[in-house]
Amino acid sequence: xxxxxxxxxxxxxxxxERAEMVKRRNLPPVGGDERKQFLERARVDxxxxxxxxxAEGSLEGGVLRLTIDLRPPEAQKS
Numbered sequence: 001x002x003x004x005x006x007x008x009x010x011x012x013x014x015x016x017e018r019a020e021m022v023k024r025r026n027l028p029p030v031g032g033d034e035r036k037q038f039l040e041r042a043r044v045d046x047x048x049x050x051x052x053x054x055a056e057g058s059l060e061g062g063v064l065r066l067t068i069d070l071r072p073p074e075a076q077k078s
Contacts, residue, residue: 006059006064008057008058008059008064009057011057012052012053012055012057013053015049015050015052015053015055016049016050016053017053018045018049018053019046019049019050019053022042022045022046022049023046025042027039051068051070052066052068054068054069055067055068056068
């Protein structure tokens, strides 16, 4: 990242876009165990990308901090 400022918000937006891409990903012509593996990988990819896409981010002294509230919506602070 020499010469460029790191854009935390842009990074988080890219993860939101990746989560949407996983949701729209076409299922390749596979069956059986390969199909199960593909679907499980897609589920995990979506979960990971969506979590980072929902994060609050900051750059503090060169350290990227992501805060992800995993509590149920009713337990989260407004």
